[in-house]
Amino acid sequence: MADTNESDETEGGPLEATGPALTLRPIGHIRSGKAAKFAARHQPDEREPEENFLELAPGRNFEAALADLAGFERVWLLWWFHRNAGWRPQVIPPRGPQRRRGVFATRSPHRPNALGLTPVRLLGIEGRVLRLGACDLVEGTPVFDIKPYVPSYDSFPGARAGWIDEVDAWEAAPPAFAVKVLPQAEEQAAWLRAGWGVDFLGRATELLGRDPSPHRTRRIRRTEAGFEIGCGAWRALFTVDAAAARVEVTGLGPAYPRRFLEREGAEDIVDRAAQRAFLDRWPESELPLKARRGSD
Ligand SMILES: C[S@@+](CC[C@H](N)C(=O)[O-])C[C@H]1O[C@@H](n2cnc3c(N)ncnc32)[C@H](O)[C@@H]1O
Structure with a gap:
């Protein structure tokens, strides 16, 4: 289906220079009930009460791989923007002024490897199913990996965030209209x-x-x-x-x-x-x- 999330004027170049392709296999798929990409937030919005499920594949001993995870309040999901095709070196992010940014300075889906990265609240684990809080993944998104979110490793609240700091400040202002x-x-x-x-x-x-x-x-x-x-x-x-x-x-x-x-x-x-x-x-x-x- 046509995608309109980002601009499409610049296309990515050939892949040969980066070596042979590597193969990843999903460990499971998300059940989020969000059919349209528009329904999924740009990043999870935890103000919304939301329940999503990550169903891991049977027959691969993932039950054992989930041991000890329940003690973590949050997990990282690494996943694939499977509803995209192609990538662009520069994109116009949906937030902020209509301006092109280098794709590596954005969280755009249009990446040379369409990998998504989302921290989500872990609400529970039942067998091979993880019950999760707010997420930005559409229904059926393939997930490659789960890692525990460790605040002492993963959180640097004072770090500069370039153009996103400017957009955050603009969005924090009361609505203009x-x-x-x-x-x-x-x-x-x-x-x-x-x-x-x-x-x-x-x-x-x-x-x-x-x-x-x-x-x-x-x-x-x-x-x-x-x-x-x-x-x-x-x-x-x-x-x-x-x-x-x-x-x-x-x-x-x-x-x-x-x-x-x-x-x-x-x-x-x-x-x-x-x-x-x-x-x-x-x-x-x-x-x-x-x-x-x-x-x-
Ligand atoms: C801006 S991206 C950010 C994703 C992730 N948090 C990250 O930073 O890598 C989130 C958007 O990706 C889109 N999206 C979600 N799941 C997708 C999928 N499986 N394929 C393509 N686009 C998807 C939705 O439109 C959502 O608003």
Whole structure:
């Protein structure tokens, strides 16, 4: 599926210079219930009560390998961005101004080796299953390794964090825009939550409150009637009154036009059934075919 998390102008070079490929085999897979990449935070958000599961593979004696781990409050997960293809030397991170950064100075998924690294709270271990707190991995992500998080080894709270320090300071400031959700968008959001368990409005309003200006990685773009922000398999339409620092979310809609949703091979489009049902209920929300972009 098309990925729109990062810019795609610069491609990685040939791999030959770095020697033969090495093989890794997953020890297990994550069950996080997060189907769309948009649903997974950029880093785990521990303010959210969340339970995720890492199910280790049977038949490899992993039960024994888990001995003594329960005493650790947190573990590192090393994993694979399996929903990505390719890498880019420079990417536009979703946080902060629309600016390219060297991929090694980011936590972007678009790396020469698509390895993810996430510290997660360890809530319990039952057999081969680890019960975990908040995580930023989508459903089914392959995990290569688990290591205990050791504060005396792994934590350097005063260390400089380059451009991320600047973005943190910017995000800590109160939202620059007041975001109002108009009745039509409220109704659509409630319908999606109640019938399909789909909920992206909170995240979208948080992003818009900070900065609603067009941004490639945040998938904010100008449309004929105003603006839209891409939210995984969905989009939210909005208008901006810059002088009054006000954003109004006017409506929601699927990221795919009906023709895409109904064609053969579209079965794995995230929230496909919910998108079709939404178009039945609000046909006017259909994205014009020419404007179709990747949605996850
Ligand atoms: C910015 S990365 C950071 C991951 C990790 N904490 C790290 O620093 O390496 C997190 C994002 O990766 C994306 N993601 C999660 N699981 C993925 C997967 N299996 N394949 C591709 N992208 C994934 C989600 O969009 C999530 O918001």
